[in-house]
Amino acid sequence: MNEERDARKFAEVLDALLRGEEAGGSPDPKALEAARLLAETDFSKETDLRRRLRARLSERRRPAALGAWWLMPCAAAALLLFWIARPAPRPDGIREFIARESGRGTVDLRPGRPLPRPTGADALIAARGVVVQGPGVRSVRWELNGNLFVLEARAVTLDDIFERPKLASIVSIE
Amino acid sequence: MGFDEIYDRYFARVYGFVRCRLDGAEAAEDVVSRIFERVLDKLDSYHPDRGPFEAWLFTLAGNVVADHYRARRWLSWLPLEAAGDRPESAPLIEDDLAERERRTGLLEALRSLDERQREVLALKFEARMSNQEIAAMTGLSESHVGVLIYRAVRKLKDLLAEEKTP
Numbered sequence: 001m002n003e004e005r006d007a008r009k010f011a012e013v014l015d016a017l018l019r020g021e022e023a024g025g026s027p028d029p030k031a032l033e034a035a036r037l038l039a040e041t042d043f044s045k046e047t048d049l050r051r052r053l054r055a056r057l058s059e060r061r062r063p064a065a066l067g068a069w070w071l072m073p074c075a076a077a078a079l080l081l082f083w084i085a086r087p088a089p090r091p092d093g094i095r096e097f098i099a100r101e102s103g104r105g106t107v108d109l110r111p112g113r114p115l116p117r118p119t120g121a122d123a124l125i126a127a128r129g130v131v132v133q134g135p136g137v138r139s140v141r142w143e144l145n146g147n148l149f150v151l152e153a154r155a156v157t158l159d160d161i162f163e164r165p166k167l168a169s170i171v172s173i174e
Numbered sequence: 175m176g177f178d179e180i181y182d183r184y185f186a187r188v189y190g191f192v193r194c195r196l197d198g199a200e201a202a203e204d205v206v207s208r209i210f211e212r213v214l215d216k217l218d219s220y221h222p223d224r225g226p227f228e229a230w231l232f233t234l235a236g237n238v239v240a241d242h243y244r245a246r247r248w249l250s251w252l253p254l255e256a257a258g259d260r261p262e263s264a265p266l267i268e269d270d271l272a273e274r275e276r277r278t279g280l281l282e283a284l285r286s287l288d289e290r291q292r293e294v295l296a297l298k299f300e301a302r303m304s305n306q307e308i309a310a311m312t313g314l315s316e317s318h319v320g321v322l323i324y325r326a327v328r329k330l331k332d333l334l335a336e337e338k339t340p
Binding site: 008010034037038042043044053 | 276298305327
């Protein structure tokens with residue numbers, strides 16, 4: 001019973017000591033001195049763990065901090081992919097293409113009309129269309145980059161496509 | 175409070191808390207390292223409305239010490255070499271000789287206390303908990319905690335006096 005009472009009194013004095021206040025009236029003054037010694041001793045001074053552990057934990061935390069920086073290249077890569085995968089623009093028609101390359105707003109592509117000269121150094125065009133009207137044939141001759149292309153529209157018979165064997169040819173083979 | 179501030183403010187007390195309960199600086203270093211690693215991992219899970227930070231920190235520290243005790247019980251079945259028994263780390267050069275002797279004497283005295291007494295002393299002197307808080311944490315009554323601390327400190331006093339006696 002006495003021990004419990006002393007313990008209660010000691011607890012009050014000890015709490016005051018740990019709060020940094022004046023501690024008096026201990027039932028066991030020498031025990032209070034031992035408590036003071038224990039309270040004032042810094043055990044961490046026996047090791048340099050504080051420095052080593054701080055360095056190790058900083059290393060551990062660094063990748064997390066760098067994670068934010070890694071987001072930037074990731075975002076850049078995502079934007080690049082988005083740009084690559086964007087829908088392709090509708091290709092120009094020949095009229096728009098020539099108009100753009102020649103630097104004019106509109107181009108008259110009717111046969112026989114002079115085409116505008118290209119202004120770009122590597123412009124693809126330089127086309128001149130001439131309609132040729134003949135018996136059973138209607139063609140347009142295009143000149144592109146100095147080469148001549150002919151587009152013809154005419155009625156085609158089987159003889160134009162297939163060769164018919166002739167009797168004279170057979171006889172000559174025999 | 176950021177991790178750096180926590181580390182600076184509580185390192186010495188956490189180390190003392192562990193050292194009061196464990197024999198050997200190497201073991202204490204391992205446990206203290208694990209405690210701060212866990213604090214770093216779990217700091218986001220701490221919410222002030224659930225209680226004071228110190229209670230959270232020293233509860234976590236107590237759990238790591240308990241893990242260490244459990245592991246040590248298993249390791250006690252193994253030979254010393256396998257258990258990784260290592261020598262004490264060298265003291266810091268800047269450490270004052272008189273202080274070192276005082277600390278060594280205290281550690282020797284603490285070794286002679288039982289596990290429960292060392293636990294309540296660590297909670298009282300390093301975690302700076304009230305007897306009521308210690309009672310809540312350990313499941314003992316407040317008066318029992320008071321008596322345990324009183325007995326432990328008196329035994330410490332006797333052991334320190336014995337050490338001084340040639």
